Amino acid sequence: MVSSFSARSRAIEPFHVMALLARANELQAAGHDVIHLEIGEPDFSTAAPIVAAGQAALAAGHTRYTAARGLPQLREAIAGFYASRYRLAIDPERILVTPGGSGALLLASSLLVDPGRHWLLADPGYPCNRHFLRLVEGAAQLVPVGPQSRYQLTPELVNAHWNQDSVGALLASPANPTGTLLHKDELAALSQALKARGGHLVVDEIYHGLTYGVDASSVLEVDDEAFVLNSFSKYFGMTGWRLGWLVAPPEAVGELEKLAQNLYISAPSMAQYAALACFEEGTLAILEQRRAEFARRRDYLLPALRDLGFGIAVEPEGAFYLYADISAFGGDAYRFCQHFIETEHVAFTPGVDFGRYQADHHVRFAYTQSLERLEQAVERIARGLKSWRP
Numbered sequence: 231m232v233s234s235f236s237a238r239s240r241a242i243e244p245f246h247v248m249a250l251l252a253r254a255n256e257l258q259a260a261g262h263d264v265i266h267l268e269i270g271e272p273d274f275s276t277a278a279p280i281v282a283a284g285q286a287a288l289a290a291g292h293t294r295y296t297a298a299r300g301l302p303q304l305r306e307a308i309a310g311f312y313a314s315r316y317r318l319a320i321d322p323e324r325i326l327v328t329p330g331g332s333g334a335l336l337l338a339s340s341l342l343v344d345p346g347r348h349w350l351l352a353d354p355g356y357p358c359n360r361h362f363l364r365l366v367e368g369a370a371q372l373v374p375v376g377p378q379s380r381y382q383l384t385p386e387l388v389n390a391h392w393n394q395d396s397v398g399a400l401l402a403s404p405a406n407p408t409g410t411l412l413h414k415d416e417l418a419a420l421s422q423a424l425k426a427r428g429g430h431l432v433v434d435e436i437y438h439g440l441t442y443g444v445d446a447s448s449v450l451e452v453d454d455e456a457f458v459l460n461s462f463s464k465y466f467g468m469t470g471w472r473l474g475w476l477v478a479p480p481e482a483v484g485e486l487e488k489l490a491q492n493l494y495i496s497a498p499s500m501a502q503y504a505a506l507a508c509f510e511e512g513t514l515a516i517l518e519q520r521r522a523e524f525a526r527r528r529d530y531l532l533p534a535l536r537d538l539g540f541g542i543a544v545e546p547e548g549a550f551y552l553y554a555d556i557s558a559f560g561g562d563a564y565r566f567c568q569h570f571i572e573t574e575h576v577a578f579t580p581g582v583d584f585g586r587y588q589a590d591h592h593v594r595f596a597y598t599q600s601l602e603r604l605e606q607a608v609e610r611i612a613r614g615l616k617s618w619r620p
């Protein structure tokens with residue numbers, strides 16, 4: 231039976247952490263107090279003004295499809311955000327509102343990747359990227375990256391890995407799982423390297439807003455032709471509303487609109503109306519408080535894990551993840567994660583979920599829990615290390 235399912239579907243791996251999560255949930259159901267550091271979404275629920283706007287939209291009957299590109303007023307509000315945050319004039323006509331950043335990725339990969347063609351992707355990286363490429367019959371060309379390049383692609387790496395099948399690169403800043411940024415000069419250099427090769431540049435900026443001590447530059451500050459994926463999920467705290475956006479060069483918009491009409495018709499209308507409240511001053515004040523809270527958590531967890539012997543060579547400047555080398559403790563990362571779930575009821579994600587390069591001795595911690603819970607987690611991890619047998 232299974233062999234009758236498509237090769238494309240069979241090639242897509244599940245999130246390995248799901249098996250660990252199932253076990254964590256079993257333990258929780260049996261009455262154990264599990265600390266979840268594996269979850270890649272903010273622990274805060276959606277800010278009250280956004281929820282109120284969503285409720286008002288429902289009450290007003292905004293329950294139908296919208297235009298495939300999204301509500302014009304939301305696209306204008308997003309353009310306004312680029313003006314105020316980045317001092318960038320982006321024509322709202324270049325913005326497509328999508329079902330999550332995932333929808334933006336679906337559009338971009340459908341538009342830009344022919345069968346057999348590749349995008350260069352950093353390994354470790356967000357796992358769904360390579361799966362989206364597989365879905366459109368293209369492929370990911372995984373480029374091993376480490377602390378030397380702060381886990382990011384560089385022009386040298388692009389040049390070294392480019393081959394006749396490569397058509398572009400997908401970067402992420404801040405990146406998942408490492409939380410590292412690409413700064414403006416680095417984005418400019420990468421843009422030049424790709425232009426020199428005739429390749430296109432796609433940048434995932436969905437963790438923008440969640441940076442600590444530094445503001446992230448958008449690739450659009452240095453390359454007006456780049457494609458940008460963004461989302462209301464992370465900084466705006468709307469994971470379950472399924473809303474994101476894509477900024478594309480003007481000549482691509484008609485084609486993308488056609489794809490959007492066919493792939494999903496429109497992003498959820500209720501969510502789009504709710505998102506209009508994201509850019510109000512009062513909402514942004516709440517989001518900035520949350521950002522400050524994430525910064526406090528990072529500032530606590532990073533040194534605490536380093537003190538325990540985890541290798542975190544590069545200080546992450548954004549997102550809410552710490553990607554840690556466990557070589558000092560020996561053994562395989564997946565078993566290491568299992569050990570901490572079973573013995574200390576702390577869940578985090580094995581490196582295998584983010585690629586292949588050195589995945590067996592890396593894990594990702596998400597600081598999507600309160601400071602108090604993180605302190606408890608660190609105590610438990612310290613204890614669990616004593617009983618760990620590689």
Ligand SMILES: Cc1ncc(COP(=O)(O)O)c(C=O)c1O
Pocket residue numbers: 270329330331332333356402405406434436460461462463469473474
């Ligand atoms: C790097 C990255 N890109 C894209 C996504 C997709 O998020 P969403 O579809 O909720 O916007 C995620 C989610 O975790 C992510 O980490």
